[in-house]
Amino acid sequence: MSGVPDHEYSGLTQLGQPTRLPSSPEEAVLERVPAPHKDLRYCVRFTAPEFTSLCPLTGQPDFAHLVIDYVPRNWIVESKSLKQYLAAFRNHGAFHEACTLDIAQRLVGLLDPVWLRIGGYWYPRGGIPIDVFWQSGDPPAGTWIPNQDVQPYRGRG
Template sequence: MTDRTKENLTLLRNKGTQYIFDYDPGLLETFQNAHPDRDYFVKFNFPEFTSLCPITHQPDFATLYVSYVPDTRMVESKSLKLYFFSFRNHGDFHEDCINKIADDLIQLMNPKYLEVWGKFLPRGGISIDPYVNYGKKGTRWEQVAFDRLSHHDMYPENVNNR
């Protein structure tokens, strides 16, 4: 068991949190996984993600889902929230935002498995729901990633909020 109170988490207890409006992966912080001997999913639901269209500069709104199986490091949730917030004035297409988030989290944590799914609200009468996943090469999670991607969204949920 790890003593998380001794981790170098600068944002969690900070009462003077500053919100950065420009994309900044440097906001992300990690702590040690207290259960590295067990595989388990951690899932974040972020219903207030915003970014900007790189062409029109109009805002795009989405709910983001990030699920991962940690290895030795885990992402700290407040830093993740601030990182997501840093996309607020960032101009990128939906697919690029989701892939950038996946790349940043993979580089940060080196997880066994990770998936990021963005459910963007419609603009111009169409919604876009990009999905990306990753399985650590040379492990069973590499095959899990392929299987989940190849069967992803074969039975999509009913969408009644957009």
């Protein structure tokens, strides 16, 4: 696999195995594998157009389109574990800002990337959308970072 020895993947607990959905983001296990090209600067993008969480006060569902971009240093996130982690928010009550920033901070803590950015494009709650954006600093020079290109909520406009 991409020049990385198979023993580099021996610690993975979810990929290729049946797994149950974690009951909370805190319970979810995020896993990482060695970056395949540590000598190159490249951007990895994950898009979660059907992200859901719960309003912490009413328990009503909230929906978002998340876009996560990062430039790896030594690690990349294992995608099944990321999917499981994001899905664990379905029963988690938190404000939009908390969900978006908690995801970013958990990934930064796991991966220690060169750079990370998250865009949380939330659908309206109470009649207005609340979008949340964060990045770890300036994007690295010379690395192609595409625009997120998620249109702001327009309603019937």
